Each structure stands twice: as structure tokens, then as C-alpha cells.
Amino acid sequence: MLVYGRNVALEMLQNPKKVQKVLLQEGFTDKKILSLLENSKIPVSVKPKREIDRLAEGVHQGIILYVRDYQYCSLSNLLQDNPSFFVILDHIEDPHNFGAIIRTCEAAGVDGIIIPKDRQVGVNATVMKTSVGTLDHMKICQVTNLGSTIDYLKEQGFWIVGTALEDSVDYRNIDYSGKIALIIGNEGSGISKLVRKKCDFIAKIPMYGTTNSLNASVASGIMIYEVIRNRK
Numbered sequence: 001m002l003v004y005g006r007n008v009a010l011e012m013l014q015n016p017k018k019v020q021k022v023l024l025q026e027g028f029t030d031k032k033i034l035s036l037l038e039n040s041k042i043p044v045s046v047k048p049k050r051e052i053d054r055l056a057e058g059v060h061q062g063i064i065l066y067v068r069d070y071q072y073c074s075l076s077n078l079l080q081d082n083p084s085f086f087v088i089l090d091h092i093e094d095p096h097n098f099g100a101i102i103r104t105c106e107a108a109g110v111d112g113i114i115i116p117k118d119r120q121v122g123v124n125a126t127v128m129k130t131s132v133g134t135l136d137h138m139k140i141c142q143v144t145n146l147g148s149t150i151d152y153l154k155e156q157g158f159w160i161v162g163t164a165l166e167d168s169v170d171y172r173n174i175d176y177s178g179k180i181a182l183i184i185g186n187e188g189s190g191i192s193k194l195v196r197k198k199c200d201f202i203a204k205i206p207m208y209g210t211t212n213s214l215n216a217s218v219a220s221g222i223m224i225y226e227v228i229r230n231r232k
Contacts, residue, residue, distance in 0.1 A: 001069050003125045004060035009033055011133025016040045018068050025052045025062035033063065058126065070123035070135060072142045073112070075149065079156060083111035084179045085227060086158070090146060090195050091119045091186045092216060098123075099130025100217035101184065106134035108224045113140045114149060114181075150198045153181050162191045162199035163223060165213065171203035171223060176230040184220045 003012065012019055013036040021043040028034070028046070037044055052060055078086070087110050092098050098121050105113055121127065122142070128135060143149045150160055158179040163171075183199065185191035196202065205214060205222055214222070 001067050001125060001128070002055060002064055003067055003128045004056045004058065004064045005129050006030055006033060006061045006063060007132055008129045009063050009065055010036070011136075012065055012067060013037070013040065013042075014133075015136060016042055020066040020068065021045070022066070023047050023052060023055070023064040025049050025060075028062045030063075058129070067128075070128070070140070072123075073139045075114075075141050075143060075152070078112040078114070078139055078141045081111075085109075085111050086114055086153070086181045087112075087220065087224065088114045088146065088150070088181055088183045089116075089120060090183055090191045091116060092184065093119075093121055094187055094216070095121045095124055095126035096130050097187065097215065097217045099127040099132075101220045102127070102131040102138055102140070103134050104217070104221045104224055106131075106138045108228050110224060111139070113138060114146075115140065115142055116146050117142045117144055146192075147194050147198060150181070150195065154198075159201070160199045161201045161203055161223075162196055163204070163219060164190050164196065164202050165204050165207075168202040168204035171205055171226055174201050174203055176227040180227055182220075182223055182227060184216055184223070187216050 010033060019042050022037060024044060024046050026046055026048055052064060055064055087105055154160065158181045160181050161174060162183045163185060183191055183195060205219060
């Protein structure tokens, strides 16, 4: 996997075993990154800007890292250590949203994130860059079937909270004190009908202006911290 940008490079170089090699643009001058590379055993090549531009799909800031693909954890691993708060993503497609949600989950101390294997963005270079180094501290599990996974979580004592505007209750009026699995739906279509049927509660964030919905990562941030607030 290719990742790029100075912030993500600084984070990745704190754990250099995951970095296979690095490409630097000619004239690269970031002293902190250069010092980290000098003290590591990572192979480094210097390339002209046009070659770096060709490889990177976004703003690279003169550095590209070849890193090992992200290793997802199993559901059984996710359920170790008596977890009490998961976030389930129901087919999120925008890698920037996914990365921002990962960052929020890590900051809030969420026990893990569950995503479907199909029709859901996985951990890629954009997600890694947007999450700004938090992937090393957040367990993410890929599952084949969200419906059966939700059923299994219910058997483990989790309450399932979905998010939607229709036929829902104010998110502040739900009891989040037990084990909670919070579901954030697709950016355009929201949570699927099958997933919605399996929810114990459907929560909504009231809209007071002309906007009728929030960005998925913004909505997840509000909901996640409401769950955390209720536990204090």
C-alpha cells in the first residue's frame, strides 16, 4: 500500500517495521523525517517530482511510503477483554469519512469498528492519511454479513442503535449505559432496511436549520460522544 504526506509519514516512522521503503522528492528538506529515516534501516530512494506526482493520487508533500497492508482483526478478537462500545459502518463509501470516523473512535475510546467486506471502503492510503496515525490504536473488523454479525452481538448482550431521520427518537433520549453497537449508515441511502429491522433503537439528530442531514463523520462524532457522555 502507498501512503503519502508528512504527517502520516511522521506517524508511520514511529513504527518503522511497517514501512517497506520510502521515496523522497528531490530537494526534500523535512529535518525530522530525514532524521527518523537516517536512524532506521528503511530503504530510501530520491526521485524527481514528476515520478512522485505520478505515483501519488493526492497531495504527497514530497514523500511516499510503501507500507504493509492493514491487518483487520477477527470478530472473536474484537470481543476479547469485555468490550462495551462498537461502531458499525453500514457501507460507508467515502474514504475521508471513514478516516475521520476512525480518528473520532480512537479519540473517544471506542472498542472497535465493524465494517462489511462488500460495498464499503476499506483501509486504503486516503483512509490512512485522514485518520492521521490512529489506525495503530483502533481495531477494525471486516465481516461478510452485517445482519448475522448484529444478531451475534445481540447474543453477546449488545443493544443496537441505528441512525435515521424517519420513525426515530431524539438521540438524547436513549439510554446508552449498557453494551452499545452504534450503526452509521451510507452517506446517501443511510442504513439498509435489513439492518434497520435489527436495531433496538433508531436515533435522530434534530435539524433546526435548512439542512436536512449531516455528513456521516459529523453525525458519528455527535452520536459517539453522546454514548460516552451517558457513561459518566
